[in-house]
Amino acid sequence: MGFGIILVKSEVVSWFRIQEMFRLESFYMYGVIGSAIVTGMISMLLIKRFNVKAITGEKISVAPKTFNKGQIIGGLIFGCGWALTGACPGPLFAQVGAGFFVMFIALLSAVAGTWAYGRIRNRLPH
Amino acid sequence: MLELIKHPWPWYVAGPLIGLTVPVLLITGNKTFGISSNLRHICAACFPSGISFFTYDWKKETWNLVFIAGVLLGGAVAATWLATGRPVAIDPRLARELAGYGVSDHGTLLPGELFSFRSLLTLRGLLLIVGGGFLVGFGTRYAGGCTSGHAIMGLSNLQWPSLVATCCFMIGGFITANLLLPIILRL
Numbered sequence: 068m069g070f071g072i073i074l075v076k077s078e079v080v081s082w083f084r085i086q087e088m089f090r091l092e093s094f095y096m097y098g099v100i101g102s103a104i105v106t107g108m109i110s111m112l113l114i115k116r117f118n119v120k121a122i123t124g125e126k127i128s129v130a131p132k133t134f135n136k137g138q139i140i141g142g143l144i145f146g147c148g149w150a151l152t153g154a155c156p157g158p159l160f161a162q163v164g165a166g167f168f169v170m171f172i173a174l175l176s177a178v179a180g181t182w183a184y185g186r187i188r189n190r191l192p193h
Numbered sequence: 194m195l196e197l198i199k200h201p202w203p204w205y206v207a208g209p210l211i212g213l214t215v216p217v218l219l220i221t222g223n224k225t226f227g228i229s230s231n232l233r234h235i236c237a238a239c240f241p242s243g244i245s246f247f248t249y250d251w252k253k254e255t256w257n258l259v260f261i262a263g264v265l266l267g268g269a270v271a272a273t274w275l276a277t278g279r280p281v282a283i284d285p286r287l288a289r290e291l292a293g294y295g296v297s298d299h300g301t302l303l304p305g306e307l308f309s310f311r312s313l314l315t316l317r318g319l320l321l322i323v324g325g326g327f328l329v330g331f332g333t334r335y336a337g338g339c340t341s342g343h344a345i346m347g348l349s350n351l352q353w354p355s356l357v358a359t360c361c362f363m364i365g366g367f368i369t370a371n372l373l374l375p376i377i378l379r380l
Contacts, residue, residue, distance in 0.1 A: 069210075070260070070267060071264035071271065072268075073202075074271075075268050076198070078201050083302070085370075087287055089367050092284040100344060102212065106209040107216075110349065111215065113216075114216060131352060138337060138354050139357060140361075141334070142336040143361050143364060144335060144365065146361060146363060147332070147366070148332055151328065152329060153303065155333075155341070156329065161265065165272035169309055169310050173323070177327065178232050178236060178239075180331035180332070182242075183331055184335050185247050
């Protein structure tokens with residue numbers, strides 16, 4: 068829930084902010100994403116360096132990402148959708164919560180897109 | 194204090210808070226941050242249709258569905274109790290460009306002329322909402338993650354495939370926002 072509040076209060080769920088980002092008219096989104104990555108990186112370094120365990124006692128493990136062509140083709144397709152809707156998946160949920168109920172349609176369409184990918188996955192280059 | 198919270202937050206507050214989601218999820222449950230997987234879990238839960246990509250034990254991922262339910266609720270809390278009701282401050286260049294397409298509503302986070310149930314009946318609204326949504330769902334799954342899973346979680350963990358994906362997100366976005374979107378907005 069905290070994450071949803073942050074998304075709305077920082078206006079990263081705003082279509083306008085995304086348009087400014089892709090037109091290089093504002094530093095704001097770069098500041099948010101950049102500082103989020105730096106914070107995440109430092110956290111991961113500390114977790115590895117001090118061998119921090121999860122509160123369940125488990126060793127913290129993150130599966131490495133393996134490269135395939137999907138990251139390029141799918142990445143470009145997602146970027147296109149991001150610029151049109153002004154939202155990536157997290158913000159879509161936050162927008163619906165913030166009362167932009169029409170974005171529920173965009174969310175359903177995103178589920179349909181994911182389903183369509185699963186349907187034709189075997190025929191796509193990876 | 195509440196007054197301060199109600200204003201839009203600066204990037205150097207919002208960014209680190211978003212970044213902290215990574216260690217919080219890892220430490221509290223050994224879970225990796227990634228939101229777009231939920232779209233897959235929803236498919237697996239609701240319409241698996243015998244597609245092998247959707248036949249797995251999605252119930253194991255319930256924590257993530259709870260997480261996005263929280264995101265949705267958080268959105269509601271922020272919009273209901275933590276808002277100033279002031280219009281979104283946007284760059285004058287963007288305002289001028291959008292005004293040229295008949296989009297001048299900056300009252301809320303999304304322009305009402307483009308994102309409303311009425312605009313859904315127009316070609317440009319349909320392309321932005323339904324078309325854009327579809328591409329988000331299709332692209333994130335094809336790429337194996339979205340802004341959270343690749344750009345934030347993946348880069349935090351120094352994964353080069355995530356760097357490739359993040360660069361492609363940006364390239365796709367730049368091309369669309371500057372070349373394709375103006376065409377759609379003129380419709």
